[in-house]
Amino acid sequence: MKHMLRINRCMSKAQKAHADDAEKSGIPIKATMELMSREVGGRENLGFLDKDYRNYIHKKRKTNMEKGDAGAILQYFQKVQLDDSSFFYAMQLDEDDMITNIFWADSRSISDYRLFGDVVCFDTTYRTNEYGRPFAPFVGVNHHKQTIIFGAALLYDETAKSFKWLFETFLSAMSEKQPKTILTDQSAAMASAILEVFPETSHRLCVWHIYQNAAKNLSHVFHGSKEFAHDFSTCVYDHEDVNEWLLAWNHMLDKYSLKGNKWLKEIFELREKWALVYGRSTFTADMKSTQRSECMNNVLKKYLKPKHNLLRFFEHYERVLVDRRYEELVADFKMLQTTPVLLLSVEMLRHGVEVYTPEVFKLFQEEYKRILDYNIYKVGKSEMTTEYKVSYIGKSQEHLVKFEASTEKVNCSCLKFTFVGILCAHAMKVLDKKNVKRIPSQYILNRWRRDAKAKSITSYNGFGIHDNPKESMGKRYNHLCRNFREIASFAAEHGKLTEYVDQCSIDMLKGLEEIKTNLFCGNQHVDRVVEQTNSATPLVTGVKRKATVGRPRNRLKDPLERKRQKTSTKASARRQITMQEIDFASGGSQVQQIVGHEEQVHIDAFSQDQELGS
Secondary structure, X not given: OHHHOHHHOOOOHHXXXXXXXXXXXXXXXXXXXXHHHHHHOOHHHOOOOHHHHHHHHHHHHHHHHHHHHHHHHHHHHHHHHHHOOOOEEEEEEEOOOEEEEEEEEOHHHHHHHHHHOOEEEEOOOEEOOOOOOEEEEEEEEOOOOOEEEEEEEEOOOOOHHHHHHHHHHHHHHOOOOOOOXXXXXXXXXXXXXXXXXXXXXXXXXXXXXXXXXXXXXXHHHHHHOXXXXXXXXXXHHOOOOHHHHHHHHHHHHHHOOOOOOHHHHHHHHXXXXXXXXXXXXXXXXXXXXXXXXXXXXXXXXXXXXXXXXXXXXXXXXXXXXXXXXXXXXXXXXXXXXXXXXXXXXXXXXXXXXXXXXXXXXXXXXXXXXXXXXXXXEEEEEOOOEEEEEEEEOOOOOEEEEEEXXXXXXXXXXXXXXXXXXXXOHHHHHHHHHOOOOOOOHHHOOHHHEOOOOHHHOOOOHHHOHHHOOOOOHHHHXXXXXXXXXXXXXXXXXXXXXXXXXXXXXHHHXXXXXXXXXXXXXXXXXXXXXXXXXXXOOOOOOEEOOOOOOOOOOXXXXXXHHHHHHHXXXXXXXXXXXXXXXXXOOOOOOEEEEEEEEOOOEOOOOOOHHHOOOO
């Protein structure tokens, strides 16, 4: 009973830290209390009661509310920047100094973009916070074919002006590197901004959104015919010739009496942005899959809830990053510990398993397996090039493959290497016939290699760090960690490699001590770490809210989901409620922005006891 007396109840700093971590991880209070109780052998040994725990959590939340969303967000960004000096954030303000748009990306996201930012998928269909703002992540795919995040934004609205600011800010964070391809949902405002900001980028429409819109506008056809889904899919993915595609499209319109359908007329005008027959010459890293955006939406739904205020939203967004990156770490470990099974013991596959990650090798091996069922015959020959026709047994479709013996250059009419980045079965059939037993080096993309990140080690001088006297210790530390992580990963593959790195480390430490002694003779520092305050930052008065009526509280559901929900509601309640969303345009011009990047920021009156809670 003594543990219940007020005088004996107190949460230690360690217990408070435990509570903070649980709160940020989204673990319920009850579950956290049970776990902490088990760790000390029962609740009587905790030193506090359930209500003490709840009071602590509620007090922290109240403190954050008193700061206001704007102040809490700024303090959160500055705190993150202290830990990650390459962390980038930007806020756009209106004439009343209200926050309209926000973009942020940490150093790992920026580094990933440098390696895998050739293709970017941008989606604004998810609402995950109490402000009802569109959450817009920039995502891509890594060498394991896993979804990775390059950065994220919370937008006030989806106007061309907001998109233009966001894309320009994204480019600034990514050292002005434009992606080769960007995949988005259908939006005239977005398309206009992309054309202006990304002139070198190919803009494609995400097939997942095309299917969602098709389900909405052609629901009667999908439900009325089992064949329509197949025919529509054929128009999206199949055909290598534009004229053949046009014939197939018109045949589909005639077959299902859809020539007058308004939506089909609209997407026909945009056909060059979604039909694969027009996009085979555009690299997409195989992100044409309809599952990529859907998968990301499911991930976000698991972590981000509409009830979250903005501060809790940012903290839970960190969980998304941590878990996605842990999945990559697991994939790296499995890649080092296991070897994919070869369907055939041939040199081409042995070479493939040496250079490709397991997921990419799986695609490569599937392509190679198909060459056993292909026919091949020569159709032409010149001084440099031999032409072949390749066709699948029992199929009339033929693929034209050109082979240049002197350079081992092979081109196929299907253009699979161009838009996916691995050789197609037709090309490998010709290589096999010409006794080319290993993958020509020009057809091994670095982004698909097992050592894609090991090859990313860059020199200190490469970033121009020597030229910047204000460069922080944090940035140098992050730079070195990235490089040494790749060295450790490579050296761990074999005992001899590990011994070599161990010896090099000992020698390196001795050398560093000598250099340090010479650098810091007396009490003078050659290169001081400079901390700067953000005193020049405009005063932020708050986060601008959108005036809405019946706004959606989460992801915009696809038409089939809404149809199932309406049917269920009608069956149980015998009534149907329709919700409408009314978005009002921004009242004034957006004229200011706050940007934080690559600077060590000092936060006054900030201590561990005042650490932000969720």
